[in-house]
Every structure is written in structure tokens, then in C-alpha cells.
Amino acid sequence: MALAREPNAVVGRIERCPLCGHEFDAEGQGCRPSCPMARGCRVVCCPSCSYSFPQETGLAGRLRSLLDRKRSTR
Amino acid sequence: MTPSSAGAARSGLEKHVVAAPRTVILVGNPNVGKSVLFGALTGKYVTVSNYPGTTVEVTRGSATLDGRSWHVMDTPGTNNLLPMSEDEQVTRDILLSERDYVCIQVCDAKNLRRGLLLSAQLAEAQVPYSLALNMADEAAARGISIDVEKLSRELGVDVVATVAVERKGLPALSSRVASARPAKLAIRYDVPIEDALAKIEPLMPEGGLGARGLAVMALVGDASLRTHLASSLGDAQLAEIDAIRRGVAERYPESLRFVINKQRLAAVDRLHDSVVTRSGASVASSFGRKLGAWSTHRFIGLPILAAVLYACYEFVGVLGAGTLVDFLESVVFEQHLVPWIDAAVRFVVPAGAAQSFLVGPPGSAPADHSGFLIGKYGVISMGLSYGMAIVLPIVATFFVAFSVLEDSGYLPRLAVMVNRVFKWMGLNGKAVLPMVLGLGCDTMATMTARIMETRKERVIVTLLLALGVPCSAQMAVIFAMVSHIGAGAAAWFALSVLVTLFIVGWLAARVIPGRGSDFMLELPPLRVPQLGNIAVKTLARIEWYLREALPLFVLGTLILWGLDRIGGLAVIERAMSPVVVGVLQLPKEAASAFVLGFLRRDYAAAGLFVHYQPFMDGGALSREMQVEIVVALTVITLFIPCIANFFMILKERGLKTGVAIAAFILPFSIGVGAVVNGLMRALWL
Numbered sequence: 001m002a003l004a005r006e007p008n009a010v011v012g013r014i015e016r017c018p019l020c021g022h023e024f025d026a027e028g029q030g031c032r033p034s035c036p037m038a039r040g041c042r043v044v045c046c047p048s049c050s051y052s053f054p055q056e057t058g059l060a061g062r063l064r065s066l067l068d069r070k071r072s073t074r
Numbered sequence: 075m076t077p078s079s080a081g082a083a084r085s086g087l088e089k090h091v092v093a094a095p096r097t098v099i100l101v102g103n104p105n106v107g108k109s110v111l112f113g114a115l116t117g118k119y120v121t122v123s124n125y126p127g128t129t130v131e132v133t134r135g136s137a138t139l140d141g142r143s144w145h146v147m148d149t150p151g152t153n154n155l156l157p158m159s160e161d162e163q164v165t166r167d168i169l170l171s172e173r174d175y176v177c178i179q180v181c182d183a184k185n186l187r188r189g190l191l192l193s194a195q196l197a198e199a200q201v202p203y204s205l206a207l208n209m210a211d212e213a214a215a216r217g218i219s220i221d222v223e224k225l226s227r228e229l230g231v232d233v234v235a236t237v238a239v240e241r242k243g244l245p246a247l248s249s250r251v252a253s254a255r256p257a258k259l260a261i262r263y264d265v266p267i268e269d270a271l272a273k274i275e276p277l278m279p280e281g282g283l284g285a286r287g288l289a290v291m292a293l294v295g296d297a298s299l300r301t302h303l304a305s306s307l308g309d310a311q312l313a314e315i316d317a318i319r320r321g322v323a324e325r326y327p328e329s330l331r332f333v334i335n336k337q338r339l340a341a342v343d344r345l346h347d348s349v350v351t352r353s354g355a356s357v358a359s360s361f362g363r364k365l366g367a368w369s370t371h372r373f374i375g376l377p378i379l380a381a382v383l384y385a386c387y388e389f390v391g392v393l394g395a396g397t398l399v400d401f402l403e404s405v406v407f408e409q410h411l412v413p414w415i416d417a418a419v420r421f422v423v424p425a426g427a428a429q430s431f432l433v434g435p436p437g438s439a440p441a442d443h444s445g446f447l448i449g450k451y452g453v454i455s456m457g458l459s460y461g462m463a464i465v466l467p468i469v470a471t472f473f474v475a476f477s478v479l480e481d482s483g484y485l486p487r488l489a490v491m492v493n494r495v496f497k498w499m500g501l502n503g504k505a506v507l508p509m510v511l512g513l514g515c516d517t518m519a520t521m522t523a524r525i526m527e528t529r530k531e532r533v534i535v536t537l538l539l540a541l542g543v544p545c546s547a548q549m550a551v552i553f554a555m556v557s558h559i560g561a562g563a564a565a566w567f568a569l570s571v572l573v574t575l576f577i578v579g580w581l582a583a584r585v586i587p588g589r590g591s592d593f594m595l596e597l598p599p600l601r602v603p604q605l606g607n608i609a610v611k612t613l614a615r616i617e618w619y620l621r622e623a624l625p626l627f628v629l630g631t632l633i634l635w636g637l638d639r640i641g642g643l644a645v646i647e648r649a650m651s652p653v654v655v656g657v658l659q660l661p662k663e664a665a666s667a668f669v670l671g672f673l674r675r676d677y678a679a680a681g682l683f684v685h686y687q688p689f690m691d692g693g694a695l696s697r698e699m700q701v702e703i704v705v706a707l708t709v710i711t712l713f714i715p716c717i718a719n720f721f722m723i724l725k726e727r728g729l730k731t732g733v734a735i736a737a738f739i740l741p742f743s744i745g746v747g748a749v750v751n752g753l754m755r756a757l758w759l
Binding site: 014018019020021022023024025029041042043045047048049050051052053054055056057058059060061063064067 | 103104105151153182184185188212480481483485486489507508510511515519521522597598606609610611613614615617618622
């Protein structure tokens with residue numbers, strides 16, 4: 001089980017569910033260790049409707065930050 | 075249920091309390107900051123214990139609020155007092171069994187609508203409460219403005235904006251706890267429902283929840299309430315309630331739970347819209363609202379659904395699988411990357427056994443030798459080529475299409491449309507969610523099957539996911555192949571899979587005993603998708619796909635390479651020949667695709683894609699080949715799930731059920747393939 005657990009894979013921040021629109025803290029909403037592919041997985045699960053989606057980190061996270069900065073300077 | 079006297083005696087300080095402390099119960103939707111608020115109110119000294127008969131934890135502590143001592147209980151997050159999960163039932167049962175308590179309803183100010191749905195039910199149950207609009211700072215930052223005074227007037231309870239993590243608003247909230255009172259908000263339902271409630275209310279026992287709230291629960295047939303009612307009511311009264319419920323239920327095509335939730339939601343929407351304003355242009359236009367309503371309409375929604383699917387097919391099947399795959403595979407990999415790497419290796423590694431091992435003997439085409447990097451089963455010429463040149467462009471276009479559907483708000487509407495079809499299949503409508511998720515990743519979706527209420531539902535959903543819901547990568551490759559085989563053959567494939575799913579779902583729902591429940595999903599407004607959002611969502615999915623799929627593609631190639639070197643592929647092809655060639659009438663090479671489909675389903679589909687690609691590109695697919703493609707795709711789609719999904723099934727459903735599902739699917743998929751093959755050759759060829 002140790003292999004399947006990486007608690008820091010999901011970044012704790014506010015996420016908006018693309019399915020139902022619910023906004024929630026991603027902390028603790030990451031992929032569960034029962035998934036054999038969970039190690040390092042950044043898929044989060046909406047606490048309201050259970051829809052799963054990958055968190056925008058890495059390149060996608062940087063692109064999101066760039067777009068947010070551009071929007072805020074407009 | 076109140077905290078034990080032992081707990082009260084824990085601190086000598088509590089001996090100074092004159093009046094017996096009352097209980098304040100924190101209730102709210104999941105993830106709204108209840109626990110943070112609980113910690114801020116109570117401090118360190120809390121007890122955590124399982125609610126009797128469950129594994130659900132309930133936290134208790136004590137606090138001095140506005141100079142008065144209180145017991146404080148933190149309950150599991152709930153969206154509904156009509157429980158649909160063990161957590162929700164625990165919260166409802168606490169409210170039902172406690173006496174002389176008040177509540178603080180904690181609500182996420184960013185998601186007020188969901189919070190108000192619970193407020194309305196607390197009002198219905200005459201529970202005294204104050205409302206904490208938590209995360210008020212985040213709501214303000216998103217341009218959401220809530221008229222707190224008006225909301226307080228409309229509800230008839232105190233409403234306080236809070237930021238629990240910063241302790242903002244907590245003194246004001248503490249001072250309102252003692253004055254908590256039942257809300258005056260009264261939701262009126264249809265006349266038949268109101269008439270029925272009027273008859274049931276007098277029968278309801280006294281307790282923590284008021285008679286009207288209990289009557290609503292009894293009217294919708296909440297099974298979890300039955301034991302409570304049976305302890306207070308006689309058989310005749312229970313029979314009377316059942317008769318009233320049956321009489322009202324006959325008047326509606328949907329279940330009473332659905333009807334009541336829908337009417338309650340409409341009332342909550344009116345209240346929400348009257349107290350919430352948003353800066354910017356986030357309020358949906360009237361056209362957007364109309365389009366949103368049409369997209370879930372029983373009849374108008376169908377052509378919209380067809381148009382959406384056709385657009386997806388053109389984008390993924392024609393652009394992604396045609397143009398982009400051709401360019402990446404034929405130009406980038408075949409003409410440039412593979413020859414460059416081949417030349418580079420031959421330049422660096424001296425001619426001889428090592429060079430031949432890596433890139434094959436000089437002068438021979440990659441397809442004619444077994445080089446490790448470049449060769450028939452080479453890590454680069456096959457593994458990376460499959461992953462980067464064939465599957466990646468298709469899944470990338472699929473992810474773009476998926477992100478557009480997500481960002482536009484159409485995806486939940488798609489779930490609503492498909493929901494009706496699933497009901498015909500004999501499935502609980504709530505199963506739509508894991509099914510829709512399965513189109514992204516079946517492994518994730520299998521885990522999501524936990525949201526189903528009963529074991530029966532979870533097993534059926536898991537079975538159907540494993541059997542016939544293709545994941546995004548596999549569906550993308552299927553799209554690609556279907557785009558080359560013509561409408562008739564494509565229809566045979568689609569119907570084969572859908573009819574099989576329908577029959578298996580229908581039979582499973584009838585063979586396995588149990589009950590169903592309703593599908594409730596909040597529909598966000600339909601909106602024009604934002605280019606930036608689509609780019610970010612697509613990129614996030616591509617990163618996720620590359621991390622998960624590429625290593626397995628390389629592993630699959632290594633297995634094929636190893637089997638080829640030791641002659642194992644020929645053995646597999648010979649062993650499976652009676653089934654693959656004899657029963658399914660497919661080329662013997664399909665055997666290795668089926669075997670490696672266990673590693674990843676899309677790997678198997680990509681293998682078939684490569685096998686038929688020369689004919690597809692040259693427009694030389696014979697009708698017999700189209701039959702072969704339909705049969706092969708049907709078998710691969712229905713075939714045993716990939717290794718990750720299989721382990722997830724074992725983990726979630728247990729060894730016995732997991733093995734049983736696999737044991738059913740394996741011969742069944744071959745059997746369906748044989749039937750499709752026979753029918754197509756008899757009726758279509």
C-alpha cells in the first residue's frame with residue numbers, strides 16, 4: 001500500500017468542479033490509494049457529485065497562472 | 075446522545091457551570107468548513123467516536139459561546155435530510171434523536187444554492203438554527219455578493235458572514251447561537267402532496283425533527299426512517315402512510331423523492347436569485363437559459379445531442395485521427411524521427427551485434443527485423459509511435475472536445491440525456507455519473523461507483539464499466555477506425571455495443587435483488603467556452619495521459635519484443651487461433667492485440683489501427699475487412715478491462731466479485747463478437 005500512497009500529489013487549493021460547478025478545497029479530495037495508479041496521481045474528486053478530473057498542475061498550472069495574471073492586469 | 079457525563083467531568087472548570095449546557099450541532103454540506111469552525115469554537119479538547127452501528131465519525135467538544143456553556147457536535151457533511159449515503163443518514167439520525175438542541179448551519183457562500191437546499195429542509199423540520207455564510211471572503215473575491223439582511227429576513231433566522239479559517243465573524247455567530255430559531259421559510263408543494271402531508275403529519279412521533287419534515291421523509295418512502303417510525307407507530311398507521319404514499323405516487327411519472335426535490339429546488343432558486351448578485355457577466359443570458367433547457371428536453375435535446383456528437387466525431391475522428399495521425403506517423407516518425415535515430419545509433423554504436431540488437435542489421439526495413447529501439451516491436455518505432463503518433467493526437471483532440479463540453483456546461487446535460495436511456499436499461503439514474511466518468515477513465519469511474527447506494531447497484535455499474543464503456547483513449551482510437559469504415563459498418567459496431575450493454579444491464583438489474591434511487595445533479599448555466607480554460611484543461615489531461623499511458627505503452631512493446639524474440643507471439647497466435655481465426659474470423663495477428671489489451675485497452679485498439687492503416691489510408695478497405703474491424707472493435711470494447719481497472723475492481727468489489735466479473739466478460743465478449751460476425755456476414759456482407 002505504501003507504493004500507492006502519495007499524500008502530496010494533490011495540491012490543496014480551491015477547485016471548481018467542471019460537472020456541477022461546486023467549488024471546494026482539493027485538500028484530501030485526491031485519488032484514493034485503492035487505485036493501483038494512484039501514486040503521483042493528481043486527479044481530484046468533487047465532494048458534491050463525485051466527478052473526477054486532473055488538477056491543473058505542471059505545465060497546465062503554469063499556463064493557468066499566466067492566464068490569470070493576464071486577466072488581472074486587464 | 076448528548077456528550078457523556080464522563081466527558082463533562084473531564085475538566086474541573088466545568089463544575090462552575092451553573093445551567094446544564096445545551097447542545098449546538100454543526101450541520102452543512104460537505105467541504106464547507108464545518109470542522110474548521112468546530113475547531114475554532116471548541117479548541118483542543120474534543121472526543122471523536124464512531125456513530126453507533128456505523129464507521130462514521132462524529133466529533134464532540136464543548137465551548138463557551140457568548141458567556142454560556144455549550145456542548146458542540148460536528149456532523150458528517152450532508153446535502154439532504156433525505157439520506158442517500160451512510161454519512162447523510164448519520165447526520166439525519168443525530169438531528170432526529172437529539173433533544174433540546176440548536177444548529178449552526180455552515181454554508182459555503184460560493185455555493186449558496188446548495189446550502190439553501192439544506193436550509194429549506196431544516197426549516198421544514200422546524201430545527202432551530204443560525205446560518206453561517208462561511209468562506210465569505212472567497213465568495214467576494216469571485217464577485218459574488220449576498221444580501222445578508224434580506225436573506226435573514228426571508229429565512230427568518232440569523233445569518234452571519236464568516237471566514238472560519240481567520241476566525242472572522244465568529245464572535246457575531248457565537249452571539250446568535252442562543253437566539254437560534256426555526257426558519258419561517260415555508261415551501262408549498264403541489265396540492266396532492268400537500269394533502270398527503272396534511273394527513274401524515276398528525277401521525278408523526280415527536281422528536282428532534284418536526285412533524286412536517288418527518289412527513290416529507292415518510293411520504294417519499296425513506297427506508298432509513300422506517301425503523302424510527304415503527305418504534306412509535308402501530309402497523310395500522312404504517313399501512314395508512316404506505317397507502318397515502320402509493321396514492322400520491324400514482325399521480326406522478328417520476329418518483330416522489332424526485333418531484334419533491336424538484337419543487338423544493340425551484341423555491342430555493344427563487345430565494346437564491348433574490349439575494350445573490352454577481353459582478354461581471356456571469357449571469358446566463360435568456361438565450362443561454364433557453365438553450366440550456368432545450369438541451370435536456372426529452373425531444374429537442376435529441377437533435378442537439380446528435381449535433382454535438384457529430385461535431386465531436388468530425389473533430390476527433392476526421393481531424394485528429396485522419397490529418398494529425400497521418401502527419402505525425404507518416405511524416406514525423408517514419409520519414410524523420412525513426413531514420414534520424416537509426417542513423418544516430420549506427421553512428422555512435424559500432425557495427426556488430428550491439429548495433430544489430432538496437433536497430434537491426436544495416437539496410438533492412440524496421441518492419442523486417444526485431445531491433446530493440448527500431449524494429450517491428452521497437453521501443454521507439456512501435457512503443458513511442460503508438461503513444462505519440464497514433465494515440466496522442468487522437469486523445470488530444472478528444473480532450474479538447476471533452477474540455478469544450480465541460481467548460482460550456484453541456485457535460486452535465488449530456489448526463490441528464492443519457493440518464494433516460496439508462497433508465498430504460500433498468501439502471502438507477504444515478505449510475506450516469508460513473509458511466510460518464512468511464513468515458514474519461516474506467517479506473518477512476520470504478521472508484522466513483524461508491525456513490526451508488528446499494529451493493530447491487532455498485533456491482534452492476536462496475537460490470538457495465540468493465541464490459542462496455544470505453545475509456546477516452548480507447549474511444550479516441552475507436553473513433554479513428556470508425557471514421558474509415560463507413561456509416562453502415564459504424565452503425566453495426568455502435569449497435570452491437572449498445573445493445574449488449576442494454577441487455578446485460580437490463581438482465582443484471584432484474585437478476586440481482588435490491589432497490590434504486592433518483593439522479594439529482596445541479597446543472598450549471600450553459601455558457602460560451604473560454605479558449606484559455608480549454609487550453610489549460612486539455613493540457614492537464616494530456617499531462618495526466620502521458621504520465622499514465624506512455625510507460626505502459628513502452629512496457630507493452632517490451633513484452634511484445636520479448637515474446638517475439640523467444641517465439642512466444644507465434645505460440646500465442648497458434649493457441650488463440652481457434653478463437654481468433656476460427657470463431658471470430660479475424661487475422662491471427664489480432665491475438666496479440668487482445669492479449670496486450672489487458673495492459674491498456676487503447677494499446678490493443680492502436681495495434682488494430684496499425685494493422686488496417688495501409689488499407690484505410692489507401693481507401694482499399696474491402697467489405698470483409700470492415701466486418702473484421704467491427705468484430706475486432708466490438709470484442710476489444712467488451713473485452714476484459716485494463717490491468718489498472720482490474721485491480722481497482724478487485725479492491726473495490728472484492729476478489730470473488732472481481733474474478734466473477736472477469737470470468738463472465740472474457741468468454742462473453744468473444745461470444746458477442748462471434749454473433750456480430752455471423753450476423754454481419756449473413757445480413758450485410
